[in-house]
Amino acid sequence: MRILVCVKRVPAPGSRINVTPDGDAVDTAHLGFTTSPHEECAVEEAVQIAEQHDGEVTVLTLGPAESEEQLRYAASVGAHNLVLIPITEVDWDPQRTASALTTAISGIEAADGTFDLILFGNESADTGGFQVGIRVAHALGRPVVNGIKGIDLADGAASARREIDGGFEVYEVPMPAVLGIKEGINLPRYPTMKGRLASKKAEVSATAVEAAAGGQTRVRLHRPLEQVSETVILGTGPEAAPAVVDLLEELGVLS
């Protein structure tokens, strides 16, 4: 079983997201970085599937050279092969990203064989384009379903569950297939000390890929208007309880 997971390195902002003065990018001067949460779960899912089906997990990312950090993290929790498509810009637009990923995937598959399963995050945490996995699947001629929160494999098909209001939908997708994963499909493991050490030595193969820019162009980023409210402090400690219950009565939520 060959599984590929495409991940994205994203900043991890705290109480607010600051933008650089030119509005080109998120100001990451004081921020750490992480793997976009849906993709962190996709990596975990791939590793679990590989453990059950004697598989091999490759993790691919398109991003700045520093994205190696996210690839190594994936290795520390069980991924086997790491591939980086380095870019120098802050971000590539979704069409360009999809096209470069498709080229890279086709190259890997030509050398090492088809991936039975390719996992993406449902959408990237930062730019939220909701399309890269679908574009890649279309280019590769493979079935794709987004929003997946459960996978069972049997007889060359993936039974995939997608949450909807009040239940879920079930898809039976023949492999090779592409799935867009949502956080909540599993609880990602933490790396072990051994995993961490091994990941430091893991090989990252970097391949530059060119791709033409698409038709969506960023002009600038800005923060939405914030509703500034004065906080009413109802009190300190348990003595505040009567004031809280007065408020609940006033708001009519106690009836």
Add this chain to the structure above:
Amino acid sequence: MSLLVLCDHDRGTLDEASLEALTFGRSLAATAGITCEAVVIGAGADTATALLAAHGAQRVHLADHDVLTDYGPEAWGETLTQLVRSIGATAVTACGTDRGNEVLAHVAARLDEPFVANCTDIDPGDAWTMTRVQWGGSLLEDATLDAGTRVVSVAHHAVEPSPAEEPGEGLVVPFTPDLRAEVARTVVKDRVVLTQGITLATSPVVVGGGRGVGSEDGFAQLEDLAGVLGGVVGCSRAVTNNGWRPHSDQVGQTGTRIAPDIYIAAGISGAIQHWVGAMAAENILAVNTDGEANMVAKAGYAVIGDLHKVIPAITEEIARRRG
């Protein structure tokens, strides 16, 4: 020249979100000087026609085919792509729901055009310029779109749906796509209905706990308060990451968006990714030991103190007053 609005329905009952897309679409079409047309896919859709016309659809394309027994991203994407080509639509839109964004991504891939997801505002000039949401709503991006066919979704809840001042003609036009059997591979095979009472997304009261709750067992006090208020418990990602609560309880960008009458956020610092999921709450009461916490600053009301003392005291006070 036309703007095609994808409308979603469940066996004839229109999805509210489609009316948001149509409300947005008809004013966009008017500004762009093109007609606004709706498309509904699959059997049973004809009952929705009157409502679509009332919301401004000049034409309602009813697409049907044997393969379209239920929702399927590839089947819907292929159907919509063929319709766009057949009527020469210059733009296509949908509400930015799971399905809306998914189908439009398929359309864009097939047309080899850009797809701009989750717009809140569009100015249709020679090149379209738009504002769209990033980070699940924490950040906005101004962008330009250079495309033959414009494929854009409108962010869910960005527009209030309303009937058009002048209803559309609502002329019904049947459409039969030419679908290869292959696209059936991603059509929904089965549905599992989970009977739920009040859900996190719809509950009028949510009692949320964060890392400050300290443990899985610590949530019992929050359960008690939620119980007496007829509400449900929610949590932050720090909590789900620790395995204290299931992910279905998580509020935020990668969890559930809540909109209760009151959200009691205990031991939650108020990171931006949590806040976007909670900001639609009518009222927020923060309970935190740290008076400087972002959640305290953003909330309408706050109690400064240890949640393990404050939360039970509130539950007891309610019991006392109820006698």
